[in-house]
Amino acid sequence: MEELLRDTAERATRYLAGLEDRRVAPTMDAVQRLTALAGPFPDGPADAADTLTLLDDLGSPATVASAGGRYFGFVTGGSLPAALAANWLAGAWDQNCAFAVMSPVVATLEEIALDWLRDALHLPAGCGGGFVTGATMANFTALAAARHAVLARVGWDVEADGLFGAPPVTVIVGEEVHASLVKALGLVGFGRNRVVTVPVDGQGRMRADALPPLSGPTIVCIQAGNVNTGAFDPAEEICAWAHDAGAWVHVDGAFGLWAAAAPARAHLVAGMGEADSWATDAHKWLNVPYDSGLAFVRDPEMLRAAMTLTAAYLQQGDGREASHYTPESSRRARAADIWAALRSLGRSGLADLIERTCRYATRFADGLQAAGYEILNAVELNQVLVAFGDGERTRRVIAAVQAEGTCWCGGTVWQGRTAMRISVSSWATTADDVERSLAAIIRIARAA
Ligand SMILES: Cc1ncc(COP(=O)(O)O)c(C=O)c1O
Incomplete structure (x- = not known):
């Protein structure tokens, strides 16, 4: 048990550290390799460490990096260190x-x-x-x-x-x-x-x-x-x-x-x-x-x-x-x-988490607007709706952003308009994550 848990902690630490440099959505190849987890229900026991190794080797690359700082899909928080x-x-x-x-x-x-x-x-x-x-x-x-x-x-x-x-x-x-x-x-x-x-x-x-x-x-x-x-x-x-x-x-x-x-x-x-x-x-x-x-x-x-x-x-x-x-x-x-x-954040830390993520949402909206794209909502909180032109073009940009991998944003339809939705909800998002993601979105939208 002791060795297994220590190994698991090391694997988890490595996984989290790797989020900085990996693409946010998993590769198609990583998702396809998940088939190796299947097979008939095993007849007998397997070693716990081997089982964990298989889960990490095949499972970790096929995750969506929503625990990292550049996932802006749905409304998704990460896990604070103390909470995890x-x-x-x-x-x-x-x-x-x-x-x-x-x-x-x-x-x-x-x-x-x-x-x-x-x-x-x-x-x-x-x-x-x-x-x-x-x-x-x-x-x-x-x-x-x-x-x-x-x-x-x-x-x-x-x-x-x-x-x-x-x-x-x-x-x-x-x-x-x-x-x-x-x-x-x-x-x-x-x-x-x-x-x-x-x-x-x-x-x-x-x-x-x-x-x-x-x-x-x-x-x-x-x-x-x-x-x-x-x-x-x-x-x-x-x-x-x-x-x-x-x-x-x-x-x-x-x-x-x-x-x-x-x-x-x-x-x-x-x-x-x-x-x-x-x-x-x-x-x-x-x-x-x-x-x-x-x-x-x-x-x-x-x-x-x-x-x-x-x-x-x-x-x-x-x-x-x-x-x-x-x-x-x-x-x-x-x-x-x-x-x-709550204990690790305290009142001021919680206020800062909420305020900081709202500020990053405003930065996304301002940056995208300055680049010529239309912001469809009044950005008072952490959600941003952006259109890159008509529905067809916006859908193309969303697909390209997701495929490129710097960040991940989802699509929506807001009162008849197709939009890309950016939700900044994670403690892990830094100012650098926002600038990297903004630059990638603008580059991709211009190319689309
Ligand atoms: C306003 C609102 N209500 C409810 C939900 C559902 O939350 P959950 O997926 O945690 O059940 C969401 C999820 O985004 C939401 O934004």
């Missing part, structure tokens, strides 16, 4: 975090991390929270709490009786709602299409002047950080309007909620703290290893009512039992990575 190290140690611990008796250390880390997160994200001091796999599951978890609350108010016990015959619940979303929230609506039984859609402006923000009249059990889903533009729905107006009618407001803040942690960006989340529930990711802007998301609910009892797990054989302590606040029972120690990330 904590993740390794917690892997060795192999704790089941379902109940405090199964892991006192992780039960404690969850409570501390929740306190620090509520502080960093400007959420109400007493709100409840659960550690989940990502924002999709965080949306699911918070929407289940919302479903419980709005139906309990009209005398319906949805956990006991389900949705068959329940009073109808109106669900309101913006036109630019994230696909994962729509998926979560399907999972909680509201239906992906059974929604009232509010029109948005050119940045994807719900229009406060176009909010419909409300009546009956209602859940309003708003966004902190549109995945394309980074824009925020007008939370102050929406929360006031929704709460006047007794509606529940849920915030999908997968990455945008972290703007609260940077003083110069915190104005963007104004009013978000007035909502009733929030979903966010730790594996995006907090830069902890996958998978790691968080659901918060203003009234912890609503979360507990939706998620509670009861059975005679289960150990129940007097304190917070994690399994009453998440969809899962057996879970890994996500709180260890999050605690380590």
